[in-house]
Amino acid sequence: MRAYATMARLSMRTTFAYRQAYALGTAASCLGLVASLALWSALLSGGAQLGGFTLTEMKGYMLVTFATNWLGNAVGEWSLANRIRDGQVAIDLVRPIATQRLMFAQVAGGFPVEVLIIGGAAAGFVLLAGPVPAPQRPLLLSVSLLLVIPLRFGIGFLTALVVFWTENFHGVAWARNAVSQLLSGSLVPLALMPQWLQVTAAVLPFASLTSSPALIYLGKVDTAGALGLVGLQIFWTVAIWFGAQLAFRGASRQVTVHGG
């Protein structure tokens, strides 16, 4: 157990060591935030509504999207995929640890830096764009936001495992990102999408990444609905964690021997 805590601590230190890189990443994602603010302000000017969202609500939605895009993402699945691709994972296999848990500890170590970035950006956003709705059901919202971390990790880990077969991560990550962006509701709220896409999103885990915490934040669901969304998040987190465990067991049999 101690090793996982140490890993998280070291990973946190590493993220602070790379503060320039994070500053750059934050600047880029803030730019995205400003762009979507401009877009939605134009679309929803004069008290217009789209899919039941007012401009003020949409601002709140944007903030949640920003937050959930950062949560569990500071360390990034690339470092996991690279470990598999360059064979470093072979070394994990001769250590008395579970690779998946160790990698999760690494991802979890990014949490403090993520909180800093999200907090800073949120403050700037409110100063720039004016008030956003106060969060409804803050406790459920916090749980929902925290669940994004293990869920995003599970999805990322599962995607990275594909590298065992493809030996390349680019294509896999791009495809997954395209699907995830659309079906998580981080591009536009799911309510604005055609019915068939909404149905697709409902049966896939991606909506639990962004749409669920955003709907809880805005009070678009009642308490029962919010509990249902969190329950679904828990279901996906657990299911994907164990699914990834099985996949890892299968995949590590696939370890091919590069270089004799």
Added chain:
Amino acid sequence: MALLEAENLTKTFRRPEKDPGLKGSFKHLIQRRFTTMTAVDRVSLSIEAGEAVAYVGPNGAGKSTTIKLLTGIVEPTSGEVRVGGIVPHRNRIANSRQIGVLFGQRTQLWWDLPVRESLALLRDMYDLTPDQYRRRLQRFEEVLGLDELLPVLARKLSLGQRMRADLACALLHDPKIVYLDEPTIGLDIAVKDRVREFLRQLKAEGTTIILTTHDLGDIEDTCERIVIIDGGRIIYDGSLAQVKDEYARERRVHLQLAEDLPLDVLALRFPQALVTAGETHREFTVAFDKADLTAGAILAGVAQTAEILEVRIDEPAIEDVVRKVYAGELTLSETAS
């Protein structure tokens, strides 16, 4: 029972059979053909606690794959392996506590962390007490000069420094058995010597060592047993001294004389040996089988005809034997033990 027992270990891989170029790749998409490669072919090994075994063979012979099978990284296609009673690929975690592994071509340090932090992480993985940890670090300072590397980021280490730090990583938990896959690859002479000295000490402390290398200098002072593998099969398994004794019997005496001497004179004097002329008429090389002649007899014989100024005697190295085996010039007769 031996510490490590492997029986008929076999590993086969499927390799896609593609014609060259884009066309070949497309064709492969539709009509998939594979060739089966046997990387390791019915390898049986039995290694006792405290033994130091050199595992050598040409590139692609299956050395690294064998190590991956023995450590449990790769599952065998068929055959059995047990290390300290544990089947490595079925019980990875229990196995990992008793083994240390070094892949010379790959670091186990975390790239973005100082060496000290990588070691601290390993300390926690292996549940070492602070006291055990301190004693191990002290030991590594003595034999590897580790202290100066502790604050350095792994990515800033030179290759030689990295190998020293990696050795510390592999041995931090005081494993019963150590697999070293090319521990001196790419190192300069000074660092090589240091690593070799470390291996000797490790052996003296009773650690079981399995060492693969292309640099046979690594094994001469460390290992008393040599296993030679080629094409995935063990072609020799026996004592290093015996290999040298049986297959490295040729000696060469290089002579520099005070005066010119015709080649024939020496050639006639030593009919069992092969005498060749050197660069000048005063230099000769006498090659002989140590069963037929001795260096002393050569010197005594030459001294009767000419004054000897300089003498150099070449002892064959295990390297020469192995090189001949690789080149197919020498077939080792029996597999001992």
